[in-house]
Amino acid sequence: MNVVTLSQLQFAATCMFHWIFVPLTLGLSIMTAWMETKYVTTGDETWLRMTKFWGKLFLINFALGVVTGITMEFQFGLNWAEYSRYVGDIFGAPLAMEATITFFLESVFIGVWIFGWNKIPKKTHAVSIWLAAIGTNMSALFILLANAWMQHPVGYVIRNGRAEMTDFLAVVTNPYGWIKFSHTLMSGYALAAFVIMGVSAWHLLKANETDFFKRSFKMAAGWAFVASLLVAVTGDFHAVEIAKNQPSKFAAMESIWETKRNAGMCLFLIPDSNNECNAVEKLVIPGMLSFLAFHDTNGEIKGLKDFPKDMRPMVTPTFLSFRLMAGLGTFMIVASFVGVILSRRKTFIDNRLFLYVMVFAIPVPYLAQQFGWVVAELGRQPWIVYGVMKTSDAVSKSVTATQIILSLLGFVVLYGFLGAIDIFLLVKYAKKGPAKDTSSILDMKGRG
Amino acid sequence: MDISVYQITWFVLCSVLWAVYFMLDGFVLGTGFLSTFIAKNDTEKRILINAVGPVWDGNEVWLLTAGGATFAAFPTTYALMFSNLYSALILLLFSLIVRGVSFEFRGKMEGASWKGGWDKAILVSSFLPALLFGVAFGNIFRGIPMRNDFTTLQFSYEGSLIGLLNPYGLVTGVLFVMLFAVHGALYISLKTVGDLNKRATAMANKLWPILLVVAVVFLGFTWPATKLYDNFIKVPVLLIIPVVAVVSLLMVKVFAGKNECGKAFIFSCLTILFVVFTGVAGLFPNLLPSNLDAASNLTIFNSSSSLLTLKIMTAVALIMVPIVICYKIWVYRIFRARITEDDVLTNPDAY
Numbered sequence: 001m002n003v004v005t006l007s008q009l010q011f012a013a014t015c016m017f018h019w020i021f022v023p024l025t026l027g028l029s030i031m032t033a034w035m036e037t038k039y040v041t042t043g044d045e046t047w048l049r050m051t052k053f054w055g056k057l058f059l060i061n062f063a064l065g066v067v068t069g070i071t072m073e074f075q076f077g078l079n080w081a082e083y084s085r086y087v088g089d090i091f092g093a094p095l096a097m098e099a100t101i102t103f104f105l106e107s108v109f110i111g112v113w114i115f116g117w118n119k120i121p122k123k124t125h126a127v128s129i130w131l132a133a134i135g136t137n138m139s140a141l142f143i144l145l146a147n148a149w150m151q152h153p154v155g156y157v158i159r160n161g162r163a164e165m166t167d168f169l170a171v172v173t174n175p176y177g178w179i180k181f182s183h184t185l186m187s188g189y190a191l192a193a194f195v196i197m198g199v200s201a202w203h204l205l206k207a208n209e210t211d212f213f214k215r216s217f218k219m220a221a222g223w224a225f226v227a228s229l230l231v232a233v234t235g236d237f238h239a240v241e242i243a244k245n246q247p248s249k250f251a252a253m254e255s256i257w258e259t260k261r262n263a264g265m266c267l268f269l270i271p272d273s274n275n276e277c278n279a280v281e282k283l284v285i286p287g288m289l290s291f292l293a294f295h296d297t298n299g300e301i302k303g304l305k306d307f308p309k310d311m312r313p314m315v316t317p318t319f320l321s322f323r324l325m326a327g328l329g330t331f332m333i334v335a336s337f338v339g340v341i342l343s344r345r346k347t348f349i350d351n352r353l354f355l356y357v358m359v360f361a362i363p364v365p366y367l368a369q370q371f372g373w374v375v376a377e378l379g380r381q382p383w384i385v386y387g388v389m390k391t392s393d394a395v396s397k398s399v400t401a402t403q404i405i406l407s408l409l410g411f412v413v414l415y416g417f418l419g420a421i422d423i424f425l426l427v428k429y430a431k432k433g434p435a436k437d438t439s440s441i442l443d444m445k446g447r448g
Numbered sequence: 449m450d451i452s453v454y455q456i457t458w459f460v461l462c463s464v465l466w467a468v469y470f471m472l473d474g475f476v477l478g479t480g481f482l483s484t485f486i487a488k489n490d491t492e493k494r495i496l497i498n499a500v501g502p503v504w505d506g507n508e509v510w511l512l513t514a515g516g517a518t519f520a521a522f523p524t525t526y527a528l529m530f531s532n533l534y535s536a537l538i539l540l541l542f543s544l545i546v547r548g549v550s551f552e553f554r555g556k557m558e559g560a561s562w563k564g565g566w567d568k569a570i571l572v573s574s575f576l577p578a579l580l581f582g583v584a585f586g587n588i589f590r591g592i593p594m595r596n597d598f599t600t601l602q603f604s605y606e607g608s609l610i611g612l613l614n615p616y617g618l619v620t621g622v623l624f625v626m627l628f629a630v631h632g633a634l635y636i637s638l639k640t641v642g643d644l645n646k647r648a649t650a651m652a653n654k655l656w657p658i659l660l661v662v663a664v665v666f667l668g669f670t671w672p673a674t675k676l677y678d679n680f681i682k683v684p685v686l687l688i689i690p691v692v693a694v695v696s697l698l699m700v701k702v703f704a705g706k707n708e709c710g711k712a713f714i715f716s717c718l719t720i721l722f723v724v725f726t727g728v729a730g731l732f733p734n735l736l737p738s739n740l741d742a743a744s745n746l747t748i749f750n751s752s753s754s755l756l757t758l759k760i761m762t763a764v765a766l767i768m769v770p771i772v773i774c775y776k777i778w779v780y781r782i783f784r785a786r787i788t789e790d791d792v793l794t795n796p797d798a799y
Contacts, residue, residue, distance in 0.1 A: 063552035066548060070545065073512055077527050077529065078530045081530065084519065085527040089757050092757070093761060096761060096764070100517075104513070108779055109775075164754045166756070410538065421553060422549075
């Protein structure tokens with residue numbers, strides 16, 4: 001394999017691994033902050049126990065998200081030196097801002113939150129988890145604005161042998177970035193809510209701490225339903241942006257070969273890239289695709305054949321990932337809606353089948369998000385910056401294939417090992433359930 | 449204002465970010481690799497980990513900020529520094545990853561082999577970054593074998609991982625290890641009580657003479673190995689920087705010897721800051737020199753971002769860095785108390 005493929009493989013592997021931990025951090029930080037706020041305002045100890053229990057899982061997960069994030073920042077320079085040099089004038093700024101504005105906020109106040117029980121007043125303690133959660137959520141904004149610039153470059157000019165920023169406001173108000181941010185944030189909230197529902201369902205099946213887990217489930221079901229719906233809504237807006245700005249990605253997502261108006265959507269479709277057509281097209285909804293892309297059934301969808309072969313993304317994996325993401329997302333809306341209805345009933349825990357389903361549904365949002373990223377990044381190929389720079393021109397010239405094979409092996413071994421331990425610990429602490437006793441926290445005399 | 453004003457501003461800002469990172473993570477790394485030698489049992493180990501617990505993550509962010517600032521202000525340097533030093537930085541990255549999770553994982557299960565395993569992980573993953581950062585900076589001071597043509601935009605590198613382990617790189621590596629060791633020992637004595645505190649102070653006093661010897665070797669070796677002294681000869685007033693570094697280093701011993709570890713720690717902070725400042729003052733205006741030909745040097749002038757980007761980043765830094773410093777000081781004040789056995793044994797949230 002050559003340096004380009006190896007660099008792509010390493011970036012994909014480290015990024016996808018990073019993304020196992022990030023969405024739960026995004027969602028659970030906010031939900032933990034919500035629980036602690038409920039505790040501070042109502043004084044109800046169950047909220048405190050919920051804060052402690054779900055907060056513990058949040059922290060175990062958070063650690064791996066942080067350390068694998070360092071890799072992401074280093075990797076642009078390590079493996080993508082030509083890219084970093086060429087676009088650093090624009091791309092570096094949001095990264096530096098992410099570190100200065102949000103990483104400090106997140107990391108410093110996480111420390112305050114973990115070690116600050118009893119040392120600072122209750123309200124300040126609750127504020128610290130909010131600050132950490134805001135830092136976490138805002139960091140997603142900066143990195144997604146950076147990513148959005150790769151998808152839909154704005155506010156730049158090619159000058160002095162590189163892309164230079166001409167309009168900072170355009171970069172930070174890139175609609176592509178804000179839509180992606182809301183889509184990502186909502187999917188993070190949905191994922192965290194599904195984790196809470198799944199773990200709660202497991203305990204409810206065993207009749208452990210039923211009040212505690214019923215309340216947790218009920219809260220999470222509401223979050224999950226609203227967030228999953230918003231994932232779909234923002235996803236719809238996102239698709240419109242893609243159809244407008246990245247026609248080759250949109251064509252690959254839907255496996256459209258011929259340019260056409262009033263394009264229909266096939267519910268069942270098998271792409272055949274070799275023959276530049278679809279092997280099977282069944283159950284067509286007329287005009288649906290044009291409507292999804294342009295909110296107008298007469299909109300013209302560009303087909304893949306309009307692009308030279310080497311300017312098209314890989315069709316089958318992009319198409320399949322998009323369908324799987326959308327399918328899993330639909331499941332999430334339905335499951336969380338049922339959850340909202342059932343968790344309001346007194347007989348909730350008798351719905352054993354539903355509870356089983358929710359335990360096994362924990363991986364669903366994880367898979368949906370991974371597929372979503374595959375669509376976003378694979379669908380952008382062969383471009384690293386859409387229409388501006390090709391991925392094959394972006395790699396480091398001084399790094400050899402052997403070096404990358406070794407580092408990739410290192411990542412696989414190290415991440416595999418740490419990921420296994422982290423998931424093991426998450427399962428262990430999730431199964432253990434909440435602490436019975438909160439007296440050590442409630443004793444506000446402190447041990448300073 | 450002329451772009452060179454911003455380029456110089458960002459040279460100073462990046463230097464400060466790197467220096468503050470070494471000052472802050474220095475004691476976390478030092479505490480990490482000394483914990484094996486200073487702590488005698490599990491409780492003492494936990495005291496040491498909890499002494500850095502609330503702050504290690506926030507301290508590490510200075511590295512991300514320094515890296516991010518280098519990327520935003522000097523993208524060409526960021527790109528070539530990271531890709532040319534690929535293997536060394538991958539090793540560094542792996543160490544930092546392991547170091548972070550070790551703190552988090554160690555206390556999550558009981559059992560001697562679980563904890564013993566993470567103790568070894570903390571030892572190695574705290575020692576390696578100290579050494580590798582030193583080796584990296586030694587090689588930056590010395591220059592690396594690269595050829596860069598800024599008109600045709602052709603960049604090539606002729607070095608290797610083994611090539612970085614040259615004598616001067618290694619001396620700088622050992623210098624960083626010793627600086628962080630003394631720094632860590634002083635931090636431990638500042639954060640502990642009783643026997644542990646006494647052992648840490650004794651350790652700082654024992655390690656200091658070794659640090660002094662390494663520092664003298666480093667300063668001497670810098671003359672033939674680098675061009676760092678050129679700037680000091682040209683502008684003698686700059687000599688104030690290494691003088692502060694040397695005086696601070698001596699004051700560390702003065703106060704550590706008197707058992708006044710708070711003051712010794714402050715001077716240890718100053719030592720690290722001014723060692724880094726000495727290096728970068730010698731480098732200016734280079735960010736990463738080439739040891740093949742001077743035309744290939746990456747300087748603040750040939751590798752910087754555009755004026756607009758530098759202006760925006762300056763505004764962000766001027767607003768955000770003071771805010772960050774304020775809340776960081778607040779946090780250090782909250783957690784200023786020494787950690788006792790009782791703290792880690794009764795706090796369910798302790799590491």
